[in-house]
Amino acid sequence: MKSLKAQKALQKILFYAGNTIIGIIFVSPLIWMISASLKPEAKIFANMNSIQTFVPEDASFDNYIEVFRRVDLMNVFKNTITYILLILVFDLLINSICGYALAKFRFKGRKLILSFVVALMVMPMEAILLPMYIEMSQLGWVNSLPALVVPSIAKCFSIYMFYNFFKDIPDDLLEAASIDGSSPIRTFFSIVMPISKTVYATVFILDFVAHWNDFMWPFLIMTGKESRTIQLAVQSFFGTQPVHYSAIMASLVLSAIPMIVMFIFMQKYYVEGIASSGIKG
Amino acid sequence: MAKTEQMSGRKRDERIAGYVFSLPAVVLLIAFLVVPIIYTVYYSVFQYQVMRPNDITFIGFENYHKLITDSDFWISLKNTFYFTIIVVPVQCALALALAMLVSKKFKGVAIFRTMYFSPQLTSMVVIAVLWTVLYNSNPNTGLINALLVNLGLEPINFLTNERTAMNSIIFMSAWQGAGYQMMIFLAGLQGIPRDQYEAASVDGATPWQQFWFVTIPNLKGTIKYVIMITMIQAMKLFTQPYVMTQGGPRNSTKTMVYYIYTQGFQKGNFGYACSVAAVFFVIVVAMSLILQKITSEE
Numbered sequence: 226m227k228s229l230k231a232q233k234a235l236q237k238i239l240f241y242a243g244n245t246i247i248g249i250i251f252v253s254p255l256i257w258m259i260s261a262s263l264k265p266e267a268k269i270f271a272n273m274n275s276i277q278t279f280v281p282e283d284a285s286f287d288n289y290i291e292v293f294r295r296v297d298l299m300n301v302f303k304n305t306i307t308y309i310l311l312i313l314v315f316d317l318l319i320n321s322i323c324g325y326a327l328a329k330f331r332f333k334g335r336k337l338i339l340s341f342v343v344a345l346m347v348m349p350m351e352a353i354l355l356p357m358y359i360e361m362s363q364l365g366w367v368n369s370l371p372a373l374v375v376p377s378i379a380k381c382f383s384i385y386m387f388y389n390f391f392k393d394i395p396d397d398l399l400e401a402a403s404i405d406g407s408s409p410i411r412t413f414f415s416i417v418m419p420i421s422k423t424v425y426a427t428v429f430i431l432d433f434v435a436h437w438n439d440f441m442w443p444f445l446i447m448t449g450k451e452s453r454t455i456q457l458a459v460q461s462f463f464g465t466q467p468v469h470y471s472a473i474m475a476s477l478v479l480s481a482i483p484m485i486v487m488f489i490f491m492q493k494y495y496v497e498g499i500a501s502s503g504i505k506g
Numbered sequence: 507m508a509k510t511e512q513m514s515g516r517k518r519d520e521r522i523a524g525y526v527f528s529l530p531a532v533v534l535l536i537a538f539l540v541v542p543i544i545y546t547v548y549y550s551v552f553q554y555q556v557m558r559p560n561d562i563t564f565i566g567f568e569n570y571h572k573l574i575t576d577s578d579f580w581i582s583l584k585n586t587f588y589f590t591i592i593v594v595p596v597q598c599a600l601a602l603a604l605a606m607l608v609s610k611k612f613k614g615v616a617i618f619r620t621m622y623f624s625p626q627l628t629s630m631v632v633i634a635v636l637w638t639v640l641y642n643s644n645p646n647t648g649l650i651n652a653l654l655v656n657l658g659l660e661p662i663n664f665l666t667n668e669r670t671a672m673n674s675i676i677f678m679s680a681w682q683g684a685g686y687q688m689m690i691f692l693a694g695l696q697g698i699p700r701d702q703y704e705a706a707s708v709d710g711a712t713p714w715q716q717f718w719f720v721t722i723p724n725l726k727g728t729i730k731y732v733i734m735i736t737m738i739q740a741m742k743l744f745t746q747p748y749v750m751t752q753g754g755p756r757n758s759t760k761t762m763v764y765y766i767y768t769q770g771f772q773k774g775n776f777g778y779a780c781s782v783a784a785v786f787f788v789i790v791v792a793m794s795l796i797l798q799k800i801t802s803e804e
Contacts, residue, residue, distance in 0.1 A: 248621035273652040323531035332524030347794045351763045352787035355770045356545035379534035409523035438629035456631045463635045481628045500693030
């Protein structure tokens with residue numbers, strides 16, 4: 226009996242030890258990044274062969290001040306937030322009403338649209354970059370906000386998420402409203418939307434993260450320095466001579482902070498959003 | 507009588523509302539997804555240079571002919587497949603292993619989950635910049651080589667040697683991406699009924715047997731989905747080689763999307779780049795169809 230208990234305890238220790246080791250391996254590059262961002266440039270590559278390299282000596286926020294001095298980071302953040310919020314306002318509205326129509330209204334072409342949406346989900350954006358660029362230049366949108374916003378509003382994946390959620394709303398509820406004389410449009414805005422906060426929060430966080438990380442499309446279409454998004458700023462900062470690694474590390478950390486804040490506040494929706502996509506897909 | 511009138515009125519309302527509600531999304535999808543797909547194929551049979559926008563000539567399949575003999579195209583195709591074939595099983599297996607480690611509730615489980623997920627909280631650009639520094643071939647400045655030297659091993663020219671550059675990108679990408687798929691696996695694992703494990707353990711199944719005969723069969727749908735999204739993601743590889751190696755050394759990290767970018771946006775051969783894009787599109791669609799077919803037959 227005692228040996229069994231001892232075995233259980235040993236198992237538990239091994240389990241924690243394994244998780245701890247793998248966990249440390251996973252976060253150590255990020256810890257190094259944060260530590261380096263707090264070190265003076267001369268110290269950044271000191272002590273590379275000891276654990277000391279993860280502990281910032283003479284820690285200060287000088288590098289962060291340096292980044293703000295060298296790059297107009299406020300403007301970059303403003304650009305990024307503006308374009309993402311603009312996308313998301315339309316994204317949440319247009320994709321949700323489309324998902325709702327597909328889930329709850331009977332009309333000709335419904336099945337066709339639905340199968341189109343599902344088929345286009347695997348469509349890689351990278352395959353259509355060139356005609357998209359031409360389309361943008363014909364519209365005169367190159368290097369302007371609409372080029373970032375308008376093509377990114379409609380998303381098959383978001384429509385499908387909304388469709389899946391609205392499908393499960395009981396028809397009785399909607400019928401009751403319509404007997405009371407509510408039009409389908411009013412029913413949607415006054416009854417459906419308020420009880421669907423979770424799906425809106427989920428799509429919001431998934432798309433926010435996706436656009437915050439966006440690189441290729443902004444990189445191709447936003448060529449002006451004034452209109453850069455955060456990922457472009459980080460990338461070009463890395464390529465600018467002379468290379469100040471301490472300032473670069475600070476810029477990397479800064480660009481991750483909004484994501485971390487988002488994660489802390491909306492973790493539940495973010496994780497559930499990722500998880501539910503797998504169950505339904 | 508009044509009731510049926512009301513019913514048909516409601517039906518008409520519903521139909522109109524259906525069109526009104528779906529119209530904006532459908533219009534946008536057509537304008538910025540369907541039309542560009544058609545134009546990709548359309549431009550691919552033209553000689554079309556950005557520098558001479560008024561000089562577009564129809565050349566039939568000449569671009570595709572050129573592709574067949576273009577060694578750079580074949581290299582990019584090979585590199586894309588190499589990356590995909592290695593990174594998909596590695597990343598999915600890693601994600602599943604991590605999910606198994608943190609699937610049960612225990613003290614501190616949330617901390618470990620967050621640790622494994624944390625690389626996802628930084629963008630690929632950030633990760634690529636960071637790892638370019640970490641991969642530095644000089645052990646005095648590159649963290650990973652410093653570690654290797656400490657362990658008594660030879661330093662490796664991770665990104666500057668054509669033999670190791672792509673593998674280095676693969677390793678980093680799996681590390682960055684696994685946390686995402688881990689979350690999907692976790693949801694799948696939670697859906698497996700407890701009593702199946704109990705029944706198996708009553709029958710004397712070892713943990714390994716339980717994994718093989720209970721976990722895996724129950725997880726089939728999730729595994730299929732995870733492989734699918736990881737594969738499509740992998741085929742689109744661009745940011746890592748662009749930031750870390752510029753496709754080098756010696757084209758060893760040049761991928762299809764990278765080639766579309768160089769041909770179309772750097773050299774301005776739009777027509778030719780569209781033929782590469784069309785081939786890329788067909789490959790991605792074909793691979794997802796094949797994968798769907800293989801996994802649904804079982």
